Amino acid sequence: MKEFQVKPQTQALTADQATPLRVFWLTTLSMVLILSQTLMAHARGAPETFADLAETISPAVVNITTTTTVAGRTGPQGIVPEGSPFEDFFREFQDRQGPNSDRPRRSSALGSGFVISEDGYIVTNNHVIEGADEIMIEFFEGQELPAQLIGTDPNTDIALLKVEAEAPLKFVSFGDSDLSRVGDWVMAMGNPLGQGFSVSAGIVSARNRALSGTYDDYIQTDAAINRGNSGGPLFNMDGEVIGVNTAILSPNGGSIGIGFSMASNVVTKVVDQLKEFGETRRGWLGVRIQDVTDDVAEALGLEKAAGALVSDVPEGPAKEGGMLAGDVILSFDGVDVIDTRQLVRVVANTQVGKTVRVVVNREGETETLKITLGRREEAEGAVPASMSGEDMEEGPASADIMGLTLQPLSDELRSELELEDSARGLAVMAVDETAEAFEKGLRPGDLITEASQSQVLTIEDLEARVEEAREAGRKSILLLVRRGGDPRFVALSLEASE
Known part of the structure; x- marks a missing residue:
């Protein structure tokens, strides 16, 4: 290791020489202090104390106690099967609990919440108050008030309560x-x-x-x-x-x-x-969607794996607006679509009845649709779009393609697979467990209704779509598969069809 020594200057500086040097060092020191303070501000180290913040916001935080009536026990039924050798044991145990053990009981539960307005609105979790007969609010200062349930949303586990107070309540505000x-x-x-x-x-x-x-x-x-x-x-x-x-x-x-x-x-x-x-009113587009994976993007000729692939369009706003199965939703109401999860949230947060612009990729071309949103809560029981198509033409009884044994639908096969009379497509009779198709979840009983976004009714239809995809330089082909009425797209490598 080298040793360094600071040697003193042997020559003294004159006053004229010392002044510029002093200015230089003072300027440098000031810049260092400014830079240090800037870095410290950006670092935002741990606060010295949380006490001031806690003292300020505590009055708006509340304890919640709920009371629920629980039905009494009527015997060992439901605990052990009737006639079980343990039946007498459980009956004796229940008798030891006393004559009142079969009467309804009061059960209590605890939770938390916070006041969001001076007139007494309180937010908590739905699971805190779900099924409660009585809801009591305890404030930081010790005051207790009964609460009225305004509404709940189990989907986000949020509930809104209201208390009536004699004076304005201290409350907290939401941040971004x-x-x-x-x-x-x-x-x-x-x-x-x-x-x-x-x-x-x-x-x-x-x-x-x-x-x-x-x-x-x-x-x-x-x-x-x-x-x-x-x-x-x-x-x-x-x-x-x-x-x-x-x-x-x-x-x-x-x-x-x-x-x-x-x-x-x-x-x-x-x-x-x-x-x-008193309830939620979420926007509803009316489509079934799935994420665009890398192989799906390649099969569709997309530049990147982004957006939401429409697998089905039941009766609803999207169908009325002209959306088709196979469309890839790229933008919704001016917001770029990243994946299905994001699209669901964006649609739900959009006002019911609003007409929005939806940009889709359809067979390589971009189209803009105008769709007026419905209300999701009113459409929970929507029925998937029915299949359509002409009766199948005569062709091979079955064929092995891409690890799948396929057979065109007949009346007998529809009955065997418990499909609707309107069902059209190729039934999967067997799947090679070593094939990519098995890896991607295809199973006997599935129904292939489209290939490359075109309907397939016969073996020849599928073979033609495979050949077209290969001639177009595609490495995979996109299949629309239905199971129990639920559709999804699956991309299979064309190498498996050779």
Whole structure:
């Protein structure tokens, strides 16, 4: 290792020489301090304390106690089969519980919530108050008030309550959850494990998490969230609610640092509709869709795997607007479509009755459709579009193509496969388990109705579509497959047909 020594200057500086040097060092020091402060501001280190924030927003956070009537036990029925040797044992056990054991009981549950307006509207989780006969709100100062249920949305697990107070209530406002970044500080408040008002802090661990719902958009956080925190708020450092604490991932029921809060930009739209209508009113396009995978994109000749592929168009707004199965939705109401999950959320958040522009790719060409949205809640029982087509022509009884043993439909085969009389296409009779088709989920009993977005009624139809795709330089062919009435597109390699 080299050693360096600072040697003193042997020659003294004159006053004229010292002044510019002093100015230089002062200027340099100022620039270093400014740069340091700028970097510190961007780093936004841990706050010295969360106390001021907690003190400000605590009065708007509430504990929720619900009471539910539970039917009494009438005997061991349902616990053990009738005639079981354990029947007498369970009857004796129940008798020891006393003469009142078969009477209805009152069961209580705890949760959290927060006030969003001075006139008493309160947000919580649907699962906190679901089935409750009575809902009691406890405020930070100790006051208790009964609450009225305004409306619920099980899809996002959000409920809106209302209390009548003599004086204006302290409340908190929603923030823009889209502005939150991974690594931002957040604070959770609620009533964990029934211990009363409690605060925990952490960071945003991830965004745009999906758990199991269609409209899921969760913020993941490592702030401690436990049972009883459900329905409580997740705050940013400006005291704005950016999420509603809803779920945790845990092997033991306690917090392990993986909690989920429904993003405020989802919650606010639900709350506005519950407040106005007492129910949700989501936009409905009226299509069945699937993601555009790399092989599907290649089969369709698309530049990239993006958008939503329309697999079926039942009676509804999209069909009235001219949309067809096989269209790829690229843009909806001015928003580029990334995948099916994003499209579902965008459509649901669009006003019912609004006429929107939908840009689709159809057989390599871009088209713009005008579609007036319906209401999803009124269309939950929509029936898939029926099959159409001419009766099949005579041809080979069956054929093996791309690892599939296929056979044109006949009346006998429709009956055997429990298909509607209107069903048309090629039935999958067997699938080679070593073939790509088996890997991609095709099974005996499936029905192939289209190839390369053209209807196939006979073996010759499919063979012609395969040859056309090969001549066009395609590496795969897109099949429309139906199972139990549900359609989906599957791209199979053309090499498997050689």
